[in-house]
Amino acid sequence: MAEILPVRPDAPDETAVRRADAALREGEVVALPTDTIYGLCARAEDAKAAEKIYEIKGRGAEKGAPILIGRLDQLSLLTRPLHENIWEKLYLLWPGPLTLILPAGENISPLLTGGGGGVAVRYPEQALCQALARAAGPFAATSANAPGEAPLTGAAAIEERFGGALGLILDGGILGEKAAPSTVVDVLGETPNLIREGAYPFGVVVKAWEGV
Numbered sequence: 001m002a003e004i005l006p007v008r009p010d011a012p013d014e015t016a017v018r019r020a021d022a023a024l025r026e027g028e029v030v031a032l033p034t035d036t037i038y039g040l041c042a043r044a045e046d047a048k049a050a051e052k053i054y055e056i057k058g059r060g061a062e063k064g065a066p067i068l069i070g071r072l073d074q075l076s077l078l079t080r081p082l083h084e085n086i087w088e089k090l091y092l093l094w095p096g097p098l099t100l101i102l103p104a105g106e107n108i109s110p111l112l113t114g115g116g117g118g119v120a121v122r123y124p125e126q127a128l129c130q131a132l133a134r135a136a137g138p139f140a141a142t143s144a145n146a147p148g149e150a151p152l153t154g155a156a157a158i159e160e161r162f163g164g165a166l167g168l169i170l171d172g173g174i175l176g177e178k179a180a181p182s183t184v185v186d187v188l189g190e191t192p193n194l195i196r197e198g199a200y201p202f203g204v205v206v207k208a209w210e211g212v
Contacts, residue, residue, distance in 0.1 A: 004169045010127050064115075146161070
């Protein structure tokens, strides 16, 4: 059974953040409430831990996994150098429920990029994800469910389904029953390409890229 700790996603206590930080640094997979739904999380720089996520979910790495950051400057750990005008757009758009596909850096594991040239990154507004990413570094987060199943909405269901394989579960209550996923936009080209519609208006991204 996995350890379960209660947490307030909007105002996490230091104990929960420290315990999750320690678990991630030990190479464990941690389940926690993200800014959208519960996620299975591992440090982005730990390829073995990222592999564990896919083993737990029972799927391959062909789709990759989004990486959550706690500060914009952490992008330098994940992407190739970005042009100044891209940085200006990112400051306008983030934080929020917006996942952007950016040019992947050389050190990013193919397990997280799906073997492609882009890496999906999100800078969430939620205090828990920000605090943990600042403490442990950027972390990969993929939905807490097996392929073909709906995302699990609470700690008890996650413990029942995956508990033996997890290092820690942060219990933030029931989450995700009606929550919209993050909007996913590919910005590798000259114009934004909508991959998945979600909680963040795609039109705002388009306007930022057009300089409107």
